[in-house]
Amino acid sequence: MPLPILALAIASFCIGTTEFVIMGLLPEVAADLGVSIPSAGLLVTGYALGVVVGAPIIAIATASLPRKPVLIGLAALFVIGNLFCALAPNYWMLMIARVVTAFGHGAFFGIGSVVAASLVPRHKRASAIALMFAGLTLANILGVPAGTALGEEYGWRATFVAVVAIGVVAVTAIALLVPSTSGEQKSGGILSEVKVLGKLQVWLAMLISALASAGLFAVFTYIKPILTEVSGISTPMVTWILLLFGAGMTVGNIIGGKLADWKLMPTVIGTLAALVLVHSLFAETSGSAVATIAVVFVWGVLTFVIVPPLQMRVVETAGEAPNLAATLNQGAFNVGNASGAWIGGAALVWGVSYQNLPFVGAALALIGLLVALWSLMLDRRAHYERQLAEEGQRLSLEPLAGG
Structure with missing residues (x-):
């Protein structure tokens, strides 16, 4: 896997884990924050709505900006958002943190796929996009089960701290490995x-x-x-x-x-x-x-x-x-x-x-x-x-x- 696409894949792994791991931690989140499990389940819905609403807003707002700084900024948004999730003192602060974090989801995968396609010859562009999305599929196999197990053992906040650490690696990898002119x-x-x-x-x-x-x-x-x-x-x-x-x-x-x-x-x-x-x-x-x-x-x-x-x-x-x-x-x-x-x-x-x-x-x-x-x-x-x-x-x- 080309190193720039590997950097994007690491970020997609982080994002995929963020999106889906909450489903395995609903009982722990509900018990800790004093809400019902159905109410905790709305954290999944809130994230999805954040993706849908945030995607066009972020894409239009960053349309004239260079692609690499945008990707770094979106990955950093996930780091900050997950940090606030880990520190959220109550249910509504956690909901707000989830929605804000989700705002960058669609834009990252959309812009990231364009950047990934630009890094390879035309006849390999779909494969490049697939390699980037490999991080998302691996999140379902590795990230979600591991995050669920970590949350059950040390508390659900520990899972979000772990995601923050992966996110920092992703931001660093994008900054160091993705060419500045990619996807322009x-x-x-x-x-x-x-x-x-x-x-x-x-x-x-x-x-x-x-x-x-x-x-x-x-x-x-x-x-x-x-x-x-x-x-x-x-x-x-x-x-x-x-x-x-x-x-x-x-x-x-x-x-x-x-x-x-x-x-x-x-x-x-x-x-x-x-x-x-x-x-x-x-x-x-x-x-x-x-x-x-x-x-x-x-x-x-x-x-x-x-x-x-x-x-x-x-x-x-x-x-x-x-x-x-x-x-x-x-x-x-x-x-x-x-x-x-x-x-x-x-x-x-x-x-x-x-x-x-x-x-x-x-x-x-x-x-x-x-x-x-x-x-x-x-x-x-x-x-x-x-x-x-x-x-x-x-x-x-x-x-x-x-x-």
């Missing part, structure tokens, strides 16, 4: 960034991201009762199966980068089609523990196969001003996270069983597939129209050349 735009400025939002293909790419994420969280939010009540898997085994899911995500992230460098939109379309099948298979085989374990691993792989190509798709469709669009795409993933969890919960309230809940994920993935096919059709139509225009221009110039 040819036509910078806020106006060029905002104009990108007038492109339909940018919005379609973000819509696909939201739908893919919603399909995941409509099911994954309720994975524990599915595994225990439908598959008959013991509660202690659930942790190991979730680690297997995380391992699949890590494998899928690397595969997704390489496939996207080869064929970007076919990778998106093929992965969405596979997700429809895997969700459906999950529903049909969830009564078998062995089959469920195998399906969960494949599901984890496919979940992150699609992430690098979707981020690369947004960067490509945004053209010369990709930072705002790439940042908003991170917000789209988080919108999908929240809406997917709500859709899954609503389906359960309406009478869908845990066993059939994966069909809801399949339906959302199918909608994403249809949007991706529409996007590809528009690409081909635009390509065909360019060819016709070029041919018409060539024919119009031939008499002049002959004369």
Whole structure:
């Protein structure tokens, strides 16, 4: 892994751990701050809302600034934010610290992906983005379990202190290893960034991201009762199966980068089609523990196969001003996270069983597939129209050349 991308990966590991570790510490946080566990759970929601709201604000505010100082500043924001989380004297101060910390999340991954892509040749850009996002997948395998164990042993504040230490390493690595000219735009400025939002293909790419994420969280939010009540898997085994899911995500992230460098939109379309099948298979085989374990691993792989190509798709469709669009795409993933969890919960309230809940994920993935096919059709139509225009221009110039 190139050292500048390693620096970005360390930061993404820190950010991923910050986002998800709170879920494993809810009982400890609730008991220490004197709130209910559902109230503590709102710390997850608050973070997600911070990502969605903060992404465009930070991206627009920093549009004219050099990329490297922005990345250093965003990484430093995570250090400061997590320090305030560790020191928070009450629930509301912790909530404010979480939301403020989350403001930099979308912008870091959006701008970081543009910088990572700029560090390698064009045919390796998606793989570079995948390497950066490897820190996020490793956070789910290593950071979250280790942070949870640390919090259970020494108190939840110790976990945030550990994240602060990792964040300091990330800030230092970015300052020392990332080139100063990485990711700089040819036509910078806020106006060029905002104009990108007038492109339909940018919005379609973000819509696909939201739908893919919603399909995941409509099911994954309720994975524990599915595994225990439908598959008959013991509660202690659930942790190991979730680690297997995380391992699949890590494998899928690397595969997704390489496939996207080869064929970007076919990778998106093929992965969405596979997700429809895997969700459906999950529903049909969830009564078998062995089959469920195998399906969960494949599901984890496919979940992150699609992430690098979707981020690369947004960067490509945004053209010369990709930072705002790439940042908003991170917000789209988080919108999908929240809406997917709500859709899954609503389906359960309406009478869908845990066993059939994966069909809801399949339906959302199918909608994403249809949007991706529409996007590809528009690409081909635009390509065909360019060819016709070029041919018409060539024919119009031939008499002049002959004369």
